[in-house]
Amino acid sequence: MELIHEFLEDFYKTYGSFIPLSRGDVLDHLRQKLKSDLSAWMVFISKEVDRYQVVITAAHLPCFTVTHNRHMLTLDDLTTLDSQNWVNDQVINMYGELIMEAVNHKAHFFNTFFYNQLATRGYEGVKRWTKNVDLFSKTLLLIPIHLESHWSLVSVDLVSYSIHFYDSQGLVFQQAMESILHYITTEAKEKQHAAFQRGWVLMTNRWMPQQKNDGDCGVFLLEYCKCLALRRPLRFSQQHMPKIRKRIYKELCECKLTQ
Structure with a gap:
């Protein structure tokens, strides 16, 4: 015992x-x-x-927190990974940080508030978000999209000049891809990267893991991001969600991804 x-x-x-x-x-x-x-x-x-x-x-009633770089998670934040809870922004943003570190920052994960700012204020509203980041030195951009009560993902492959949409309910949001395309080409013009101002292809990925409930879209988002950044196939399903939630919780507390 x-x-x-x-x-x-x-x-x-x-x-x-x-x-x-x-x-x-x-x-x-x-x-x-x-x-x-x-x-x-x-x-x-x-x-x-x-x-x-x-x-x-x-x-024990500990005041438990996890801090990593500029991120801090409380136990309330981590509890959003329990059962079928909706994961919150703090969990998503810190996990995005761990993804970037796992691939030596060859991928860039945008804050969960980026897209809404872009959608409401246009390029000028997010122009300074990359003041200290050269997006065009990356191979992959990961952009969470929050639509009312649902998470989707737009990824930008800077090697193949392709923009992809991932959604765990099979939804298609063409406007999000077009907004990101406009952002990328405008950013390329501002930063004087002529090669990235044209030649882009928009792609919707319909055959991908799908959720079977109303609570796991954020977890699907994070698993899409991890697999894409690590160049792994999307081989998971709804039945893997309880195990994935536990793994993500541990990775956040340990401040590193398990490979």
């Missing part, structure tokens, strides 16, 4: 809650420590984990 208690206490201190905990985490720890078959003890272990989780949660 002591091994279980120690593990759970350390886990709670590291992640601020048991939201990202899975039974596999506990079993892997015990197998590593005991180096034996635990099959006969599964029922006992599960009951003890459940019991001691309640004990720890009742005894």
Whole structure:
């Protein structure tokens, strides 16, 4: 029991809650420590984990925060990754930062407020957002699009001169792609990158992982971004969402992506 208690206490201190905990985490720890078959003890272990989780949660009320560069997440922010909650802007923006770091800033992730600012105020409203960023030294731009209560993604491939739209409900928002195209060509003109002022193709990706509920669009957005930045195929589905939510929670607390 002591091994279980120690593990759970350390886990709670590291992640601020048991939201990202899975039974596999506990079993892997015990197998590593005991180096034996635990099959006969599964029922006992599960009951003890459940019991001691309640004990720890009742005894600790930490003011848990995660800080990384200019980002700060509270436990309330991280709790948006629980169950089928809608993930909030703070979670999305910090995860975007971790994506950029994972690829040595060859990809650029735009703040979640960028597109709304662009849509309402035009290029002049976001002109200074790239004051310290050379977009045209990147290979990929990732732009979250928030439409009322739903997240979509526009990606800009600066190698193939293509702009793509990703949506986990199969929606198509042509205006968003056209707005981003206008932004990119205007930015290219302002920064004197003639090669990026023409030759662009707009593409809607219809065959992609789709959500089956109303709460996971933000998680799909983040997984699209991670896969695209790491140049991986989009091989996940609705059934993977609980596991992906737990993984994202851990990555945010550890301030790095798991490869």
